[in-house]
Structures are given as C-alpha cells and as structure tokens.
Amino acid sequence: MHAIGIDIGGTKIAGALVSPEGEIIRQLRRPTPAGDRDALIDHVVKIVSELAEGEDVVAAGVAAPGFIDATQSIVYYAPNINWRSEPVRKHLSERLPGLAITVDNDANAAGWAEYRFGVGRGVKDMTLLTIGTGVGGAIIADGRLLRGGFGTAGEIGHLRVVPGGLACGCGQRGCIEQYGSGRALLRMANDIADAGGIGQNLAAVREAQGGLDGALVAALIAEDDPGALAALRELGGWLGQAAASITAVLDPQVFAFGGGVAAAGELLLEPVREAYLAHVPARGYHPEPTFVVAELVNDAGMVGAADLARLHAERTGEAAR
Numbered sequence: 024m025h026a027i028g029i030d031i032g033g034t035k036i037a038g039a040l041v042s043p044e045g046e047i048i049r050q051l052r053r054p055t056p057a058g059d060r061d062a063l064i065d066h067v068v069k070i071v072s073e074l075a076e077g078e079d080v081v082a083a084g085v086a087a088p089g090f091i092d093a094t095q096s097i098v099y100y101a102p103n104i105n106w107r108s109e110p111v112r113k114h115l116s117e118r119l120p121g122l123a124i125t126v127d128n129d130a131n132a133a134g135w136a137e138y139r140f141g142v143g144r145g146v147k148d149m150t151l152l153t154i155g156t157g158v159g160g161a162i163i164a165d166g167r168l169l170r171g172g173f174g175t176a177g178e179i180g181h182l183r184v185v186p187g188g189l190a191c192g193c194g195q196r197g198c199i200e201q202y203g204s205g206r207a208l209l210r211m212a213n214d215i216a217d218a219g220g221i222g223q224n225l226a227a228v229r230e231a232q233g234g235l236d237g238a239l240v241a242a243l244i245a246e247d248d249p250g251a252l253a254a255l256r257e258l259g260g261w262l263g264q265a266a267a268s269i270t271a272v273l274d275p276q277v278f279a280f281g282g283g284v285a286a287a288g289e290l291l292l293e294p295v296r297e298a299y300l301a302h303v304p305a306r307g308y309h310p311e312p313t314f315v316v317a318e319l320v321n322d323a324g325m326v327g328a329a330d331l332a333r334l335h336a337e338r339t340g341e342a343a344r
Contacts, residue, residue: 028329033103041329045140084332086132093174123336134161136327155282202261263298281317
C-alpha cells in the first residue's frame with residue numbers, strides 16, 4: 024500500500040508516490056500559486072489524483088512551511104503562501120474521498136524521513152536542522168516526532184542565542200536563524216569582503232557580479248577561498264552553540280544538517296563540532312552525538328509526508344476504509 028507525499032514550497036509543489044520502504048516510485052512538479060489559496064488546493068488535488076491513478080494508495084500527506092496544529096489538520100500560518108488558519112485537511116478530504124489526509128510542517132516531514140529512511144536509522148533520538156534561507160528543525164524523541172502541545176514544536180530557528188541580538192522575522196532578537204542560515208552566511212561573507220585581507224577575493228567577486236549570492240559563496244567555498252571559508256566557520260560556530268543548548272534539553276544521539284548550506288559537508292560540520300564541544304554542559308563526561316549531513320536532500324519532505332500519512336492511516340484505521 025503506497026502513500027503520496029506533497030511538499031509545498033514558495034515556488035514549486037513537489038509530489039511523489041512513495042512505497043512503505045520510503046522509495047519514490049514516481050513524482051511530479053508544479054509551480055506554486057502562492058497568492059491564491061483555492062488554486063493551491065486545486066493543484067494539490069490534481070497532483071494527488073494523477074499520482075494515485077491505477078495505484079493502491081491509502082493516504083496522502085502534505086508538508087507545508089509554517090505552523091501546523093497538533094491534529095495535522097490546520098495550517099495556522101504559512102509565511103510564503105496565502106494560508107492563514109487554513110483547514111487544509113478538511114479541504115483535501117472533501118476533494119479526495121477514500122484517502123487518509125494529513126498535514127505536517129515541512130521540516131518535521133523531512134526530519135521524519137531522515138529518521139526512518141536516512142541518517143537517523145537505528146537511533147531513537149535525532150535532531151534535524153535545515154540550513155537554507157532560514158533555519159528549520161525537526162525533533163525525534165524516543166522514536167516519536169515531537170510536535171508539542173499545540174503542534175508547533177521544533178522551531179529551532181527561533182532558539183535565541185544572542186540576547187538583544189539581530190532582529191528576526193519572528194518579532195524577537197538574537198534567534199539562531201539570524202546567525203546560522205543562508206542569509207546569515209551572505210551577511211558574514213559581505214562583512215569579510217568589506218574588511219579586506221582574506222576577504223579580498225570575496226570583494227572582487229562581489230564587484231564583478233554586482234553582489235554576492237548563495238551560489239557564488241558556495242563556489243568560493245568549494246575553491247577553498249579563505250574569506251568564504253571564514254564565513255562558513257563563523258556560521259558553523261553559531262550552529263554548534265545552538266546544538267549544545269539543544270543537547271542540554273533533548274540529548275539527541277544524532278544531529279543531522281540539511282538544506283543548501285549543508286552541501287558544504289565536513290567544511291560545515293567541523294566548526295559545528297568544535298563549537299559544540301566548547302559549549303556543551305559537562306564536556307568530557309557527556310557522550311558526543313554524531314554530526315552528519317542529511318541523505319535524502321530534496322526528496323525528504325515528500326517521503327516524510329507520505330510516511331507520516333500512511334502511519335496515521337494505520338493508527339486510526341482510515342487505511343481500512
């Protein structure tokens with residue numbers, strides 16, 4: 024019995040038919056009509072219907088950015104699409120009778136996929152940080168996805184690491200999202216370029232290209248440019264501090280890092296580990312977790328959403344309908 028996973032981003036909707044073993048059988052992509060909530064539901068329905076045609080499908084799960092309620096039904100707030108207290112599960116269930124429908128935060132779905140089929144296999148406690156434009160997160164505690172009392176647990180990007188620090192889009196200051204994200208890496212790279220010295224090459228590329236972006240900084244990191252590497256080390260240091268704070272509360276066995284910045288691999292993980300060890304409570308007496316780059320990359324949201332929907336159907340009996 025297969026399930027369908029839908030991953031909704033700001034620019035595209037990705038859907039996949041997924042086996043119980045986490046294997047993608049086939050997938051589809053469509054542009055996201057971000058400003059039209061009715062058209063967005065229409066697109067999801069069409070993708071699910073097309074993927075389900077001729078298949079034994081029991082459930083469909085939607086992974087969306089933003090705050091989702093604890094019943095996996097309502098999108099409280101999605102920053103890049105026009106959903107505000109939107110009863111997404113109700114809309115889809117009415118249009119897709121016979122399928123069990125769930126809705127999850129996209130980082131939660133990705134974290135669950137890594138736990139079940141990726142770098143988290145064989146452990147019970149894992150924390151995923153997705154390092155993209157912002158910082159997302161997912162927490163697996165004792166083999167369960169931690170959603171919290173209201174469904175919004177795991178917003179690691181808004182863990183405060185600098186009291187009174189940089190302003191964050193959430194309304195607070197000093198969140199790790201302002202120090203450990205792709206946007207933060209660009210800010211650090213520009214600061215290093217302004218300072219000269221090891222930043223001379225960054226400054227030259229910025230002048231030649233009219234500005235720095237993620238692809239340019241990533242290319243310089245791959246070329247071992249000292250300025251770009253310094254920016255990445257600064258970023259990794261902040262993430263390591265955050266990981267040490269997370270350990271004090273959750274004690275995960277594995278820290279997994281996904282998102283575009285994580286493509287730097289060991290160049291990111293090394294400063295993360297160093298900062299973690301410098302800040303973890305009871306250093307030398309606390310077992311050290313494993314720090315790894317996530318395996319499933321762009322497929323994680325779809326695979327996780329599908330698996331969570333399938334498990335929900337099995338647990339509630341909806342799969343027997």
